[in-house]
Amino acid sequence: MKIKMVRSTDSPESMIAQAARISHKAHGEEEDYSGGEDRELIRKLRDWGHWSPFEFASATFYIEGISRSCLAQLTRHRLVSFMVRSMRYVKQDSDEVVIPESVEESGLAEEYREKIDESHELYQKSLDAGVPKEDARFLLPIGSKTSLYLKTNFREFRHIIELRGSSEAQWEIRELAEAFLEELSEKAPAVFEDLKN
Ligand SMILES: Cc1cc2nc3c(=O)[nH]c(=O)nc-3n(C[C@H](O)[C@H](O)[C@H](O)COP(=O)(O)OP(=O)(O)OC[C@H]3O[C@@H](n4cnc5c(N)ncnc54)[C@H](O)[C@@H]3O)c2cc1C
The missing domain is CATH 1.20.5 (Single alpha-helices involved in coiled-coils or other helix-helix interfaces)
Known part of the structure; x- marks a missing residue:
């Protein structure tokens, strides 16, 4: 399996914090929701269960070499956008099996x-x-292996990582969830740090 983040919101933590601050401050006022930095605010949002600001950042991943079985599980997540290699138009090679x-x-x-x-x-x-x-x-x-792009927001990525990174999840999608967490944590540590063991 190969997985790579190909695009994401610029400064995602700053975008999430900016969106959150409007709920307490009118435009033009000093942006200071919590008296703290963006990451401090994001940690508070997490504690409060105030999840909607996390929808203001998103990421796109390219994934190669997962099975159609794993794809079937992934596509159950209804808030994700997918673009998958077609088996109607692309011939499947004989060595492309997990x-x-x-x-x-x-x-x-x-x-x-x-x-x-x-x-x-x-x-x-x-x-x-x-x-x-x-x-x-x-x-x-x-x-049979497939390749795809997927895109969703950070709230949904958290949800996927919680469900699919668990020991209850099947191994292949769990590996994928762990890879999402790895890359997303680098991009936005305060958003995902509590999901790391
Ligand atoms: C360990 C494990 C085992 C599983 N086993 C099976 C199985 O045996 N058979 C099977 O069919 N599936 C199985 N699933 C898949 C599971 O049923 C869900 O379809 C999948 O996890 C997507 O979760 P979701 O609906 O929470 O998430 P998403 O589709 O990603 O949605 C995110 C959230 O949005 C909200 N939401 C989205 N759509 C609606 C809606 N229509 N109404 C209300 N709220 C909505 C919910 O809060 C939801 O949690 C399994 C999943 C896991 C993690």
Whole structure:
């Protein structure tokens, strides 16, 4: 799995604090919601559960090499914007499959690979026979890899990290949530620091 933040709000902590301050100060007055710095204010917002200012910062990530299974879980998050590589238009290569570690450890990995290779052979045969990609893909495994862009605001990123970074979450989406947290914490430490262990 490869994951990279490609864009985010400039000075996101300052933007969140600026948005929050309007609720206590009229325009033109000195911007001093809490008497403190942006990060101090953000920590107070977190303590108060005042989450709407966190919607004023957002980030876009590029993700490569997650399974369609992981994608199905990710797309349950309704406040996220997605752009996913199409299996209708782009041919799936035979080596583009995630094999879980548990399978590698079970001694069944070779058998898995044989089945995956077989399904790709039939996929290719179907394409050669004129079956469109959008139909030939039906036999490909749920472990097939995909690439996508996703974008959402920091409030929703916090929500995703809380749900998907938990030990209850499935390992692949948990790795993704941990990677989000890593990159977002660098960008806006005060927004995400409480989610770190
Ligand atoms: C450990 C784990 C196991 C899971 N297992 C399953 C499973 O077995 N089967 C399954 O189908 N799903 C499963 N899910 C997915 C889960 O049901 C949610 O669809 C997913 O986590 C998205 O969460 P959400 O709805 O809170 O978030 P988002 O869609 O990201 O929404 C964010 C928040 O916005 C608000 N919101 C959004 N839409 C509405 C709405 N229509 N009405 C009211 N409030 C709204 C809610 O406060 C919500 O928490 C699992 C998730 C986890 C973390």
